[in-house]
Amino acid sequence: MNQSALVTGLVLLSSLTAPCADPTFHFTPVDEKIFDDANELDQKLEKQGLVDHDPTAQAYVEYIGNRLIGDAPAPERVTFRFRIVRDPVENAFALPNGSVYVNSGLVDGVRNEAQLAGVLSHEIIHVTKRHAYLQFHSVRKKMVAIDILGAASGAAPGIAGLASLAAGLTGQLLIVSSVFGYSRELEKEADTGGYSLLIHAGYSGNAMAEALETLDDKLEFERVEPFWKTHPKLQERIALAKEMAKTENAPNQRNTPENSYFDQFSSVIRFDIQLDLDSRRARTAVDRAQRLVARSPGDATSLTLLADAYRGLGAKTARPEGDELESGGKKENRKRALKRTAEEEQKELDASAKGQRALAENRSKAESLYREAMQDAPQLGDPHRGIGMLYEDESKKTEAEAEYRQYLNLAAPDANDRVRIDRRLERLSSSPISKTKPANTENQ
């Protein structure tokens, strides 16, 4: 059977069954426990403040999710809820109780409503096809086998270690499967079933491949690769999505412009860029903020965010370069990056000519962007805070103090970083006078 015929078969099969639940599925006591765990995880995410509460963004993601579900009845013990999690890693996951979470990093990473719908539709299928339960049963059986194998092999520490590691994974299976992906077969089923949902909701089928391609852009060294990049091989998934789009597509496709998508999610995207900066993902922050600026060039808040992102890059280039792009180099760089703290990484980069060049370039870009933001919105305090920090990094004490004071003049009385800037001013005033060259006054 050729691939095209296979894809057609898969899509047709999915369109017959999705999003209805598998009628042969019956809850066992173990499944009851998985269901309870899912509810527990919902509460945990809420308690940890990770669920985004922006009403516009929340309503929009609910709208997209409900559009995909349509009138199909939800399976037993499933109440679909679509939420955004504040996590800068591009990922999405669904719990067996119907809670579908999309990370803010993914909301920020894709370009329009149809692409996000492509991701959500995949997750909906994980729920309707009861993948969490199926995966749990399957892996539990394997775990018992590994456990016995470990015991049977005597006291060999390697095997015992493997068994206990695997046992640990089983314990977190719900999270591991949901967040980091299911088996290749289940992921494929979610792709084909999700594709069917996508086009029946009137979205362009091409959006699924586009979303996967967008997410393939590797700017950072992730500690744990999200499932998008691993299960099954991303390129295979992109190929399958393209093949499906050729085979069958929505007849009257919805127009999903990028601008309205960004408007609805603007608060999520801005916060996500800040999270990128808080989690050593300055390259991603630059990339995302550049898109914000490109969409609304005169927006001072976006310009300030982009400037903050360039400042956050420090001695790092905005995109991977040289050996970072090569297979072996990538591995080595990832290993080194994960071993070092952000400060140690910067120190090492700063010691090289390449790093110093990048630092000078990034600082110059940041400064001009802050200046541009100040011109566009003279009453906005944030660019003054950012440029003050930049000057402080450059040991330009007087200039930093002036900018911090200007920030405090302009910022709202209850701005939550007043304390931070006050402390910086206090520290600067008690530190010896800078002996470095004066600030570049060209742009002031």
Added chain:
Amino acid sequence: MSRRPLTLALIIGMAAISAPAAINRSIRTKRDASAGPIQQVCLVSLDAQLNRFGMKGMEPMPKETEEWTPKIKDTVIQAALGAGWKMAGDYADLSAVSEDARDSVVKVKQRYDTIAVQLNKKPGKVAKGRYTLSDEVALLPCSASADSLLFVSASGVLKTGAREAFSLIVWGGMTGALANYSLRIAFVDAKSGEVTAFTRIVLMGGGKFGEDPAKVLTKRLIEEFKKTGSGAK
């Protein structure tokens, strides 16, 4: 004598040997004495997880975790008060705090999570000032009054009877304890954001044969907190 009571007697005997009482060990690393004594602390985050280790591997215990989390929180707070500190804030549960406070805690927690793996792996480097969350900690509402911010992570593993019996037969008694608990607390300077101390306490034992782990833990924590907050290394 049939084989079954003999096996049972063997299991009970070995379990008693393997978990005679709560055994605990702790590590504590500290930046230096210059930070000064701690008077007020703010609980920024508390992650707790109880797991059951049975024949089918490790399984989470969501309901028990739900009950255990506030107990761990109480233990930490009681120990802090017992060490003579005041609580300047508590953000262990963010479901009922203001949006601004929530945003700030999430951002600071994100920073903490970024260094947590390295911190847990090499806590000794705290003494050299290796880890920092930057002065962004000033965004936390409690940062103005607190001297130190606490990031707490607790985990517990309880072995099931079947698992214990299986281990005893297979491993010949080298089974470890019926239950073990681990508590990690990072102390972060509320002004500079630097991680100034890190404490890890491991309790093994408990269950039927050991002391009450909660009592042991509170007692141990108070001792640790007093040493950490005294300003002495």
